[in-house]
Amino acid sequence: MVEAYYHDNDDSVDFREPHNSGEKVSLEQLARIGAFYKFCPTLKEVDQVALDRAYKNRDTVSISKESLGDALLPKLQTFYAEHLHEDEEIRYIVDGEGYFDVRNASDDRWIRCKLTPGDLLVLPAGIYHRFTLTTQNYVKAIRLFKDEPKWVAHSRPDADGNPIRSEYLAALQ
Ligand SMILES: CSCCC(=O)/C(O)=C/O
Numbered sequence: 001m002v003e004a005y006y007h008d009n010d011d012s013v014d015f016r017e018p019h020n021s022g023e024k025v026s027l028e029q030l031a032r033i034g035a036f037y038k039f040c041p042t043l044k045e046v047d048q049v050a051l052d053r054a055y056k057n058r059d060t061v062s063i064s065k066e067s068l069g070d071a072l073l074p075k076l077q078t079f080y081a082e083h084l085h086e087d088e089e090i091r092y093i094v095d096g097e098g099y100f101d102v103r104n105a106s107d108d109r110w111i112r113c114k115l116t117p118g119d120l121l122v123l124p125a126g127i128y129h130r131f132t133l134t135t136q137n138y139v140k141a142i143r144l145f146k147d148e149p150k151w152v153a154h155s156r157p158d159a160d161g162n163p164i165r166s167e168y169l170a171a172l173q
Pocket residue numbers: 061079089091098129130131139141143151
């Protein structure tokens with residue numbers, strides 16, 4: 001079950017540490033910024049979400065020292081750079097764990113979502129976010145897509161003027 005809280009913003013500590021400020025964030029607060037969460041104990045529930053939300057494609061990614069070797073740290077640095085996508089980002093955790101940080105709406109604070117097996121998180125197109133492994137240094141996740149699998153990240157602040165970003169902000173009003 002997802003655990004969500006405000007990030008402590010302590011950049012002197014490795015980003016894979018919990019960075020828990022102690023201030024919890026509810027599923028309702030996540031829903032208000034357009035993030036959809038569902039606990040899916042089996043793939044049957046994932047399949048149902050995919051059907052309901054028209055996610056036609058999927059693949060599985062494994063992120064660890066074993067799968068990426070020396071490419072792990074550069075990969076994590078890429079994922080941890082604040083970015084948005086022009087499509088939803090849909091992730092289901094099969095094994096291991098990871099943190100998705102998302103910006104809140106009112107004052108741009110980071111909300112950290114700790115995902116463990118069975119957690120399915122959908123981030124809306126246009127939301128600024130970032131990802132990291134935990135200190136476990138391992139996740140296996142299913143990525144679901146409405147169309148063909150792709151990963152295109154638009155960095156902040158360059159993406160501030162992206163029309164998908166504007167649509168996202170307008171939907172929050
Ligand atoms: C656990 S999937 C890898 C992270 C990713 O795809 C992404 O877009 C992070 O923001």
